[in-house]
Amino acid sequence: MAVTLRDIAAEAGVSVMTVSNVINGNRSRVSQTTIDRVQRIVEARGYVPNVSARNLAARRSHVIGVLVPVAADDSLLMSPHNVAVIGGMERALRERGYHLLLRGIADPREVSEAVQAWDLDGALLLGFLDEEIDALDLPADVPLLALDSYASHPLATGVRTDDYQGGLLAGRLLLACGHREVLFAGPTFTDIGVVRQRFDGFRAAFVEAGIAWHDGLVASVTTTHDSGVDLGRELKARYPDVTAVFATADILAIGIIEGVTDAGGRVPRDVSVVGYDNLDIGAYVTPRLTTIAQDIGDKVAVAARMLLDAIDDPAAPRTGITLPVRVLERGSVGSPREA
Amino acid sequence: MAVTLRDIAAEAGVSVMTVSNVINGNRSRVSQTTIDRVQRIVEARGYVPNVSARNLAARRSHVIGVLVPVAADDSLLMSPHNVAVIGGMERALRERGYHLLLRGIADPREVSEAVQAWDLDGALLLGFLDEEIDALDLPADVPLLALDSYASHPLATGVRTDDYQGGLLAGRLLLACGHREVLFAGPTFTDIGVVRQRFDGFRAAFVEAGIAWHDGLVASVTTTHDSGVDLGRELKARYPDVTAVFATADILAIGIIEGVTDAGGRVPRDVSVVGYDNLDIGAYVTPRLTTIAQDIGDKVAVAARMLLDAIDDPAAPRTGITLPVRVLERGSVGSPREA
DNA sequence: CTGAAAGCGCTTACAG
DNA sequence: CTGAAAGCGCTTACAG
Numbered sequence: 001m002a003v004t005l006r007d008i009a010a011e012a013g014v015s016v017m018t019v020s021n022v023i024n025g026n027r028s029r030v031s032q033t034t035i036d037r038v039q040r041i042v043e044a045r046g047y048v049p050n051v052s053a054r055n056l057a058a059r060r061s062h063v064i065g066v067l068v069p070v071a072a073d074d075s076l077l078m079s080p081h082n083v084a085v086i087g088g089m090e091r092a093l094r095e096r097g098y099h100l101l102l103r104g105i106a107d108p109r110e111v112s113e114a115v116q117a118w119d120l121d122g123a124l125l126l127g128f129l130d131e132e133i134d135a136l137d138l139p140a141d142v143p144l145l146a147l148d149s150y151a152s153h154p155l156a157t158g159v160r161t162d163d164y165q166g167g168l169l170a171g172r173l174l175l176a177c178g179h180r181e182v183l184f185a186g187p188t189f190t191d192i193g194v195v196r197q198r199f200d201g202f203r204a205a206f207v208e209a210g211i212a213w214h215d216g217l218v219a220s221v222t223t224t225h226d227s228g229v230d231l232g233r234e235l236k237a238r239y240p241d242v243t244a245v246f247a248t249a250d251i252l253a254i255g256i257i258e259g260v261t262d263a264g265g266r267v268p269r270d271v272s273v274v275g276y277d278n279l280d281i282g283a284y285v286t287p288r289l290t291t292i293a294q295d296i297g298d299k300v301a302v303a304a305r306m307l308l309d310a311i312d313d314p315a316a317p318r319t320g321i322t323l324p325v326r327v328l329e330r331g332s333v334g335s336p337r338e339a
Numbered sequence: 340m341a342v343t344l345r346d347i348a349a350e351a352g353v354s355v356m357t358v359s360n361v362i363n364g365n366r367s368r369v370s371q372t373t374i375d376r377v378q379r380i381v382e383a384r385g386y387v388p389n390v391s392a393r394n395l396a397a398r399r400s401h402v403i404g405v406l407v408p409v410a411a412d413d414s415l416l417m418s419p420h421n422v423a424v425i426g427g428m429e430r431a432l433r434e435r436g437y438h439l440l441l442r443g444i445a446d447p448r449e450v451s452e453a454v455q456a457w458d459l460d461g462a463l464l465l466g467f468l469d470e471e472i473d474a475l476d477l478p479a480d481v482p483l484l485a486l487d488s489y490a491s492h493p494l495a496t497g498v499r500t501d502d503y504q505g506g507l508l509a510g511r512l513l514l515a516c517g518h519r520e521v522l523f524a525g526p527t528f529t530d531i532g533v534v535r536q537r538f539d540g541f542r543a544a545f546v547e548a549g550i551a552w553h554d555g556l557v558a559s560v561t562t563t564h565d566s567g568v569d570l571g572r573e574l575k576a577r578y579p580d581v582t583a584v585f586a587t588a589d590i591l592a593i594g595i596i597e598g599v600t601d602a603g604g605r606v607p608r609d610v611s612v613v614g615y616d617n618l619d620i621g622a623y624v625t626p627r628l629t630t631i632a633q634d635i636g637d638k639v640a641v642a643a644r645m646l647l648d649a650i651d652d653p654a655a656p657r658t659g660i661t662l663p664v665r666v667l668e669r670g671s672v673g674s675p676r677e678a
Numbered sequence: 679c680t681g682a683a684a685g686c687g688c689t690t691a692c693a694g
Numbered sequence: 695c696t697g698a699a700a701g702c703g704c705t706t707a708c709a710g
Contacts, residue, residue: 051391087417104429119391284594389703392702397686
């Protein structure tokens with residue numbers, strides 16, 4: 001049988017509540033002598049508080065749910081971006097005494113279920129659509145943080161990078177190199193959201209430069225390597241005048257480069273490609289990927305802090321934070337060839 | 340206030356325990372009429388059982404800890420391999436009604452602490468050294484499963500792929516292409532463990548072929564892209580006669596290819612490279628990486644099943660399972676040039 | 679088929 | 695500075 005508070009209390013000759021106070025660092029309420037004695041016994045007996053009992057009594061869990069939508073194949077959406085976020089989050093939480101419950105969400109209702117069932121202190125929503133977030137029905141006192149979201153749900157006020165600026169920078173870069181026919185490649189988007197922002201920023205670069213941009217130059221594709229390859233292969237046929245592509249994700253951009261190469265083209269000589277994210281992998285491919293870089297570590301650190309602060313002080317007003325992005329020039333962008 | 344069992348019981352006019360039985364599917368103990376009535380109320384009120392209370396009373400948690408060592412920089416060891424495992428594990432657990440607690444372990448003692456504190460039903464150890472596993476001091480009744488481990492700890496009987504065979508296949512492949520001076524590149528290894536097995540298998544290929552292999556041809560490096568690059572750059576200088584490298588991880592192999600290329604060499608013309616794992620990324624680099632492929636999905640599925648079976652029947656004897664590996668030939672291996 | 683009661687291991691006002 | 699008691703929301707023998 002595991003050692004309990006009661007065992008410690010008996011051995012120390014004090015009440016259970018005194019031991020509890022020592023364990024929880026309520027030192028002002030206990031004499032130093034008692035603290036020392038109890039701590040020695042705790043140490044000697046290898047006492048470990050039972051999480052369930054503590055959570056039940058305290059009506060909170062010190063657990064943060066990291067909730068990730070599950071794709072059609074029922075497996076977690078573990079993009080390199082999400083992986084970096086989860087890893088960083090685990091670390092930030094551990095440092096502050098919280099734990100991470102990783103949970104795939106097949107139906108949005110499971111979000112509030114998870115929050116209730118686990119007495120979650122908070123939750124990080126990773127990769128949900130803004131519409132899904134807005135449709136969430138949650139107890140108002142549980143801090144939620146949706147990463148990279150433009151949802152208007154008040155609980156979801158969060159952290160994101162400057163997607164509009166990212167699009168703008170990508171547009172400017174390609175325009176500065178002399179490109180005029182540029183394809184925007186990314187997932188289907190609506191009036192709000194990450195992709196919309198990147199698109200608007202991208203288009204603004206053309207307006208700013210006084211250069212017309214063809215509405216038709218948008219390719220709606222899934223954000224995967226494979227669909228990038230497909231697009232790259234057909235690029236010449238479907239968009240004969242295009243000299244550059246702005247892809248909303250590195251993984252997609254890398255696929256596009258591969259597809260273009262497969263079809264006999266060369267990057268950046270025939271087609272320039274700009275990605276988005278700055279994943280490690282972009283540095284491993286040939287040519288190295290030019291991309292819009294966001295600092296995921298920063299983003300996670302800020303998100304963790306914001307979430308835990310909201311838990312400590314639920315009444316404090318929350319304002320979203322937008323982190324900067326920058327252009328990381330490597331080898332996949334050049335000037336267009338003469339026609 | 341959240342709805343509790345008692346609320347449901349009151350509304351249904353039955354005892355709390357009857358509701359509990361309905362919730363938990365002990366249908367043989369309740370009449371169909373009662374079941375229906377209770378279920379309707381549960382549905383209408385949006386009742387969600389409290390996990391802490393359930394765990395405390397039942398003395399089990401339905402939580403599986405996925406425990407990953409934290410590196411020197413305190414962040415989780417999220418290699419692509421581990422990521423795939425964690426993603427697959429979450430899914431397998433969710434399908435069977437379990438939850439995943441992701442936890443970085445800085446000190447091996449935290450393993451048993453976590454098990455105790457959370458009443459963990461089981462734990463998956465991911466990326467621990469065999470020595471660490473053998474040194475673990477755990478309550479005997481909590482199933483542990485160490486992936487890819489050769490530890491002798493009885494609780495750690497687990498699942499791994501055939502590392503010896505992997506090394507053997509890599510060796511045979513390179514020998515068949517005509518290579519004789521082959522460098523083995525991987526982390527420092529001892530008498531037991533994954534790397535030792537791959538090494539032994541690799542060397543056995545030479546013995547089998549009746550070809551001598553130079554003991555000096557082992558490069559001890561960390562399993563990272565960067566150290567691969569370093570090794571690749573110095574390859575010609577440090578190992579002038581070497582015509583091929585067998586790296587114990589794809590990420591390392593990819594770095595080596597890049598380093599060789601940086602130094603003006605060409606793969607596979609000047610140097611052939613074989614990796615290990617079959618990560619997605621191996622298909623994106625130039626040339627595409629030839630590698631020893633393991634089916635991580637399979638491995639995780641088997642591991643999840645084994646772990647949950649052990650939880651269901653702790654008395655059942657456990658035997659480790661070794662899954663097959665195969666050679667995946669792509670573009671990074673060729674014949675050595677004439678000297 | 680159903681229930682009353684004890685108990686899981688903690689924390690939290692409250693009292694002194 | 696310390697304690698007795700109630701209670702968190704469940705499950706588990708036990709009894710009928």
